[in-house]
Amino acid sequence: MISPPPSYRVPFNEWENPVEIREFCEEGQVPQTDVDEWVVQVDSLWFPKQPEPSLEERFRILAQQWANETGHLSSPNQKMLHPSYQAILGMGQEHREEVIDLLLRDLAENRRPWFWALSYLAQANPITPADAGRMDRMIDAWVRWGNKRKNA
Amino acid sequence: MFYVWFPSLRGTDWRIKSPADDDYQCIAWAAIHTDRCMWPHANYTWFPGAPIFPGIDPEAATSDYFVEGFSRIGYKPIGKDRRRWVPGFQKVAIYATEVGVSHMARQRLFGRGWLSKAGDCEDFIHRRLEDIEGDVSTLAAAAGSYGIVVEILRRGWWSAFKYGCASRAFKIAGEMREYRRTHKWDAP
Numbered sequence: 001m002i003s004p005p006p007s008y009r010v011p012f013n014e015w016e017n018p019v020e021i022r023e024f025c026e027e028g029q030v031p032q033t034d035v036d037e038w039v040v041q042v043d044s045l046w047f048p049k050q051p052e053p054s055l056e057e058r059f060r061i062l063a064q065q066w067a068n069e070t071g072h073l074s075s076p077n078q079k080m081l082h083p084s085y086q087a088i089l090g091m092g093q094e095h096r097e098e099v100i101d102l103l104l105r106d107l108a109e110n111r112r113p114w115f116w117a118l119s120y121l122a123q124a125n126p127i128t129p130a131d132a133g134r135m136d137r138m139i140d141a142w143v144r145w146g147n148k149r150k151n152a
Numbered sequence: 153m154f155y156v157w158f159p160s161l162r163g164t165d166w167r168i169k170s171p172a173d174d175d176y177q178c179i180a181w182a183a184i185h186t187d188r189c190m191w192p193h194a195n196y197t198w199f200p201g202a203p204i205f206p207g208i209d210p211e212a213a214t215s216d217y218f219v220e221g222f223s224r225i226g227y228k229p230i231g232k233d234r235r236r237w238v239p240g241f242q243k244v245a246i247y248a249t250e251v252g253v254s255h256m257a258r259q260r261l262f263g264r265g266w267l268s269k270a271g272d273c274e275d276f277i278h279r280r281l282e283d284i285e286g287d288v289s290t291l292a293a294a295a296g297s298y299g300i301v302v303e304i305l306r307r308g309w310w311s312a313f314k315y316g317c318a319s320r321a322f323k324i325a326g327e328m329r330e331y332r333r334t335h336k337w338d339a340p
Contacts, residue, residue, distance in 0.1 A: 133197030
């Protein structure tokens with residue numbers, strides 16, 4: 001439980017209402033710095049700060065959204081246009097290595113076709129003409145590439 | 153999800169035909185393949201000898217690539233309005249938006265509707281081509297619209313036998329019937 005400043009300690013329920021606080025403050029009984037401190041404390045109590053989602057959490061949410069909303073599409077251009085895909089590419093600009101790892105893991109676990117994003121971020125394309133168009137072989141090719149990259 | 157993707161399907165006579173499968177998509181399904189994904193790009197299977205996009209980045213996929221590719225299995229373009237079934241011919245339709253080709257559908261053998269494969273999801277039968285049409289704008293394309301039919305291609309039944317498509321179609325139909333008989337799957 002958060003406490004008010006010690007010199008003006010009042011029961012919590014008495015300064016719960018901001019109108020009362022304002023009235024109390026307007027009487028000039030409380031220095032402005034203390035009022036500011038109260039406001040900060042009340043704000044933090046009423047609007048607790050949410051912890052920032054990690055890169056992986058953000059990726060998972062975006063990837064799920066992308067899969068749900070583009071699952072019926074065949075066109076790679078259209079799939080790449082989706083805002084979630086663009087957001088993941090944007091994350092990749094800042095955290096390239098981590099996003100490549102997340103993409104590879106998701107490709108292997110959920111078979112989501114991240115081939116274009118991987119080619120773009122990794123500047124590589126391990127898919128040979130013999131593997132092209134065959135989902136299992138394309139996934140295997142990228143997973144092998146990822147393992148080589150880890151071992152290098 | 154089908155009504156979210158294709159609002160015009162609501163109230164029409166349509167049905168799911170097979171479980172979801174990411175081994176093939178609509179273009180491969182139009183060419184009667186269920187073991188590959190097809191697109192005129194180096195990362196996909198395409199018709200031998202037909203042109204593909206240069207480079208690694210996907211570009212706006214104009215219908216010319218698809219007309220040229222499907223000509224390798226006997227199809228010829230006939231405009232976008234001749235949608236009715238004609239005995240002795242098989243048709244495929246190309247859908248596109250402002251960002252290029254989005255989808256292909258294949259007419260059923262005796263004209264009772266069209267067969268479509270929804271990306272990685274199920275394939276389904278819809279009565280008319282219009283039932284899955286949508287807005288063509290770039291914004292709508294990003295939101296998943298198939299756009300409108302821009303070209304219809306046609307070939308004779310003889311071509312279907314000549315290129316081995318007919319035998320493949322019967323084989324796949326048999327496999328799917330068997331799958332539906334032996335597996336319980338939840339049609340969405």
